[in-house]
Amino acid sequence: MKVLVEFAWTLSEKVGRKYVWLDVKAEELNLQELFSRILPSILGEDLGKALNELFLNKEVFVVVNGVIAKDLAVKVKDGDKVFLQPVASGG
Amino acid sequence: MPFPVVQHKLYAYAGRILWIDLTSKSYSTTDTPSDLVKNYIGARGFGTKILWDQLRPGTDPLGPDNKIVFSVGPLAATGVQSASRFFVTFKSPLTGGYFRSVGGGQFGAEMKLAGYDAIVIGGRAEKPTYLWIHDDVVEFKDASHVWGAMTTHASEHLIEETDRNAKLVVIGPAGERLVKYACIQTNDNRSAARGGGGAVMGSKNLKAVVIRGSKKPEVFDREELNRLIKEQLDIYMKNPAFEGFRQLGTNSIIYLFYTLGHFPTYNFRQAELENVDVFRPENLLPYVVKRGGCYACAMGCWQFFRAVKGPFAGIIWDKPEYETQCTLGSLIGITQREAIMYANMLCDLYGLDTISTGVTIAFAYELYEKGILTRREVDGLDLRWGDPEPVIELIRKIALREGVGNVLAEGVKRVAEIIGRGAERYAMHVKGLELAAYDPRAAKAHGLNFATSNIGASHMYGWSAPEIIGFPEKVDPLTAEGKGALCKRLQDEMAIYEAAGICQFPMSSGMVPLDLLSKMLYAATGVEEFKKLEYLIALGERIVNLERAFNVREGFSRKDDVLPERFLREPYPRAPARGQVFELDKLLDEYYAARRWDPKTGVPTRNKLEELGLKDVANELERLGKYIR
Numbered sequence: 045m046k047v048l049v050e051f052a053w054t055l056s057e058k059v060g061r062k063y064v065w066l067d068v069k070a071e072e073l074n075l076q077e078l079f080s081r082i083l084p085s086i087l088g089e090d091l092g093k094a095l096n097e098l099f100l101n102k103e104v105f106v107v108v109n110g111v112i113a114k115d116l117a118v119k120v121k122d123g124d125k126v127f128l129q130p131v132a133s134g135g
Numbered sequence: 136m137p138f139p140v141v142q143h144k145l146y147a148y149a150g151r152i153l154w155i156d157l158t159s160k161s162y163s164t165t166d167t168p169s170d171l172v173k174n175y176i177g178a179r180g181f182g183t184k185i186l187w188d189q190l191r192p193g194t195d196p197l198g199p200d201n202k203i204v205f206s207v208g209p210l211a212a213t214g215v216q217s218a219s220r221f222f223v224t225f226k227s228p229l230t231g232g233y234f235r236s237v238g239g240g241q242f243g244a245e246m247k248l249a250g251y252d253a254i255v256i257g258g259r260a261e262k263p264t265y266l267w268i269h270d271d272v273v274e275f276k277d278a279s280h281v282w283g284a285m286t287t288h289a290s291e292h293l294i295e296e297t298d299r300n301a302k303l304v305v306i307g308p309a310g311e312r313l314v315k316y317a318c319i320q321t322n323d324n325r326s327a328a329r330g331g332g333g334a335v336m337g338s339k340n341l342k343a344v345v346i347r348g349s350k351k352p353e354v355f356d357r358e359e360l361n362r363l364i365k366e367q368l369d370i371y372m373k374n375p376a377f378e379g380f381r382q383l384g385t386n387s388i389i390y391l392f393y394t395l396g397h398f399p400t401y402n403f404r405q406a407e408l409e410n411v412d413v414f415r416p417e418n419l420l421p422y423v424v425k426r427g428g429c430y431a432c433a434m435g436c437w438q439f440f441r442a443v444k445g446p447f448a449g450i451i452w453d454k455p456e457y458e459t460q461c462t463l464g465s466l467i468g469i470t471q472r473e474a475i476m477y478a479n480m481l482c483d484l485y486g487l488d489t490i491s492t493g494v495t496i497a498f499a500y501e502l503y504e505k506g507i508l509t510r511r512e513v514d515g516l517d518l519r520w521g522d523p524e525p526v527i528e529l530i531r532k533i534a535l536r537e538g539v540g541n542v543l544a545e546g547v548k549r550v551a552e553i554i555g556r557g558a559e560r561y562a563m564h565v566k567g568l569e570l571a572a573y574d575p576r577a578a579k580a581h582g583l584n585f586a587t588s589n590i591g592a593s594h595m596y597g598w599s600a601p602e603i604i605g606f607p608e609k610v611d612p613l614t615a616e617g618k619g620a621l622c623k624r625l626q627d628e629m630a631i632y633e634a635a636g637i638c639q640f641p642m643s644s645g646m647v648p649l650d651l652l653s654k655m656l657y658a659a660t661g662v663e664e665f666k667k668l669e670y671l672i673a674l675g676e677r678i679v680n681l682e683r684a685f686n687v688r689e690g691f692s693r694k695d696d697v698l699p700e701r702f703l704r705e706p707y708p709r710a711p712a713r714g715q716v717f718e719l720d721k722l723l724d725e726y727y728a729a730r731r732w733d734p735k736t737g738v739p740t741r742n743k744l745e746e747l748g749l750k751d752v753a754n755e756l757e758r759l760g761k762y763i764r
Contacts, residue, residue, distance in 0.1 A: 052390060053383075053416035062417075103375040105604070110394055110711030112605040127394050129416070132379035132387035133604055133644040134436070135457050135572070135594055 045070060045122035049083070052129040055104070058094075059087060075099070075106060076116035078126070095128070105129050145172060146355035147209040147659035149250045152185075153273065155266065157339050158199060158258030160275045167252045173664055174748065176656070178208035179235050180634035180678050181253050182224025186233065187681055187752070189255070192688045192759070196228040196331070197313060197338035199259035205246065205304070205344070206253040208636020209660050212244040212430070213354055216367050217638040217647070219244040219430040221304075226689075227330040228338075229315045229491070229546050230567040230591050233685040237595065238304070238319065238327035239638065242346065244430040245302040249348030260340035267297050269347045278342035283308060285484040290322040293345050301347040307486025309534040310337035314544040316491035316569070320483060324437075324453045325429070328488040330568065330590060355661030363655045367647065371433050376644040382420065384436040385457035389414040392457070395603065396577030396612075396712045400465045401520060402497040403563050403701060406574065406709050410470040414460060422472070424451055434641055440476050447477035455479035455489070458594070461572035462493025467500055467526060474523035478530060485534035491546060494569035496529050498547045499539075501561045507554065514538040563699050565592035566691070575702045577712040578602040578612040583622040583722045587696045587737075589682040597626035600643045607645055613711075615718045619725025631675035677747040680739045683732075684752045687761050693737035696723055736763060 047066040051059045066082055073082065079099060084092025098104040099116070106113040107127040108120060120126060148167050155162045175184050182204045194200045203225040210218035221243035227234035246254065249270055256266075260275070263282035267274040281289040286307040294301055303322045310317035310333030317333030318326045336342075354360050371377050379387040392398045393411055400408045412418065422442075428435030440454040455463065455475050463482075464475040482489045502508040503518035510517065514532070516525040516539075532540025542550055548567040551559035563570045568591025575582025584597035601621065602612035610621065631649070632642045635656060641647050649668055656665035664670045686695075702717040727734045731743045738761055744753040756762060 053387065053420075056417055062415075101375075105391060107391070107394055110396055112395070112609060114605065114609045127391075129391050130379060130387075131375035131604075132383075132391065132416075133376045133600070133606070134380065134385035134388055134640050135392065135598065135603070 045072070047120055047122070048125045050125065050127045052127065054130055055128050059091060072119050072121040074116060075113055075118050075120065078120060079116070103131055105131055145169070146661045147213055147352050148172065148177070149247050149252045149350070149352060151250055151252065153251045153254045153268070155254065155256045155273065156258040157256065157260040157264065157275075157341060160260075162273045172209075172660070173662060174674065175678065176208060176634035176665070176674065177252060178206050178220070178222045178634055178636040179224070179630065180674070181206040182222050182235055183233070183678050183681050183685070185253060185255055186224050186226070187685050189257075190226060194226055196226045196231065197334060199257065199339065201226050201335055201338070202255055202257045203332065203335050203339070204253055204255050207243045207246050208634065210655060211636050212247040213352055213360065213659055214364050214431060215360070215655055215659070216364065216371065217429070217432045217434060217641045218636050219247070220636050220638055221246060221327065222633065222636070223319060223327045223332045225330070225332055225335045227567075227590070228313070228334045229331040232566060232589065232689050232691055233682045234330035234332070234590050235633075236319065236327040236329050236332045237633070238321055238325050239429040240302070240321040240323040240325035241430045242302045242304055242321045243636065245346050245348055247348070247352055248350055249346050250350045254344070256339065256341065258339065263340050263342055265293060265341070265343040265345060267345050269298065269301075270349055281342055282311060286320040286486050287484060289342060293343055294322060297345050298347045301345050303343050303345040305343040305486075306333040306336045307484060307534065309486045310334055312534070312536045312544070313337050314487065314533060314536065315546045315549070316488045316495070317486050318488045320486055324483065326483065326488070329490065329593060333486050354659045356658045360655065360658040363651065363658055367651060367655070368433055370648070370651070371641065371646050374644060374646050377434065377646070380434045380436040380640060381426070383416055383423070384438055384454065386419045386438070386454060386460065387416045389419075389457055389460055390416065392603070396707070396709075397573045397603070398461050398465055399572060399574050401468055402466055402501040402561060403570065403574065403699070404501065406707060408465050408468070408470065413470050413472055419472070422454070429638070432638065436640060442473040442476050445471065445473045447473040450477060450480055452476060452480040453483070458572045459489040459493065462490050462497070463526065466493055466497040467523075468520035469523050469526070470521075471523055474526070478523065478526050481527065481530045485530065487530065487534055490571055491569040492530060492533065494563055495533070495543050495547050495550065496526055498550065498561055498563065499529065499543060502554070502558055505561070507556050507558050512539065560700055563701070565698060566590070566695050568592050570699070574707065574712070575698055575717045576707040576715040579615050579717070579722060580610070580618040580621040580625065581612075582698060582702065582717050583618055583726055584626060586698050586719065586723065587622065587726055588626070589679065589686055595629075595639055597622055597629050598639060598643050599625055606643075613715055615722055615725075618722055619727070620729040622726055623729040626679050627672060627675035629675070630678040631671050634674065634678060673747060677749065680744060680747055680749060681752060683739055684744070684749070684756060687738050687756060688759060693723065693735065696737055733763075738762065
């Protein structure tokens, strides 16, 4: 399956790119696997781990297809778009 | 004489209310009553209660009998963070109902330092006037020489001839010409923007209020308050949203909110925007050349943008906020950031609310596209989506009421009535107030807040953080169930914080938890009741109910708690809210049930009002025949 992961703002600076296409041999995976296994394998162990910690500390929004993910059990499947941005507010 | 009650010593409060009559050029002061403090805290609470007491139903919003109330909370100028906002309360020329507008900067704190919890202004000056208030002295000064001047130019003159360190609120040419959505500007570029407060000042021939104070509020327990302020700062520093606010303010969430289904486009008709990437935070950050903040606020969410290229190059101005990037940008299909910056600056200079201005112009663009307005009727302008040039021209025309601008200056509701020909279908407002930059179909409690808010479609009346950013708990934004109760809770909470004079930004991100606010209020004022959270929650509800009663007295009812037809009939076109419409009746029923208001009329029941200590209000509604037997 193919999943688009977008990084915004300071995350894109840290990651060094604005997005990455994931090509994973699976029908679906959850965010836990995405953060702990898939992203570290592409972006490097340290960066993957850092993203995971940011999410656990609620310092980053993880938006799956326009919906804020409430926990790491949220599923991601083929064609999905995952958007990551440091927490912000206002309006 | 208002509020004749026995006085007790008030800590943290200035302890006085200033009453000004522009007609007779006279003024008086009264002590701030203890019962007003206990029942309404201050700021928005004071404004609401004073307006209810002072206005008779049917008062002309632009007549001398309307009052404009400037008020601050007890925490202003005490060192508490983000607590010195000023509130402006008046009967709105745009909605015909109760209105409260909020501004930041330094003016609120200066009011307190000059010794006033509220300044109530009525009457109409014979000629252009400004008020020069320095501590106990109030002077009625001729403003003829700055009448017609833009806000910045007028500010510069008035500061020069009074006191270099004075703070002021001022109106621009739009307010003088009674543009229905003219705003009130401060001399540090903040706005109490919404609802037409600038027009109310203009109708009174009041160009500005300049203020300077030298008093310091005495607090009940300074040591404890200082400890709590340190705790507040600690929470700020640890909050993940804090740095975002400092770096980019509300511009940090534009692209995110677009992803979540907000940041509407093309007069709320669409949800897609080509080239939306220009609003990603990393693409906006390079525009920042300077930062700043309001009085005693560590967040400092002001950023100044510099435009260096294209036809709008050469400006450094306060950035367009999230709302403005939408209303003067995406709602008209514009993604040229420099053009939006320029349009935003013009609105500030002329003294126009950027939200209402943008929504009104987007409305004109859609009418033009549909052939409801012809090119001749829009003074020969070619209103093509995405073209910013006509926007710039229309802002000027609106502010000066020239040509088609004279009609557009009335706001979309009235414009639709004037034009007819089916134009009302495209007029995006609630109760006459143009919609803020959210789609009600993509967050139902937030949409319900738009529909039921006593000031019309304001995002600031009950911002639905649980739906929009999933804080403090995540709530599915698309379901209707439970949203009546959620909307009520959010509106009541907002009323508590605004009665204390606290800014919405740190509040809605959890930086000022209610128990901390309660402790700070007690440490500052010594009012025992403020220690109890349930007391504060009831107090917030009291304010919302009194605001509703004001509107009921003016003839508002369930029929006014509506949303534009577009949201009720047209399915939302893209993920994440694809196919959603707004289930108005169901949501309203749930909301009225949560509020214990009459479901048929939307009027607060006698039982509810009495429970909140508003028996006299219930009696008045009864006397006016507002309760159907």
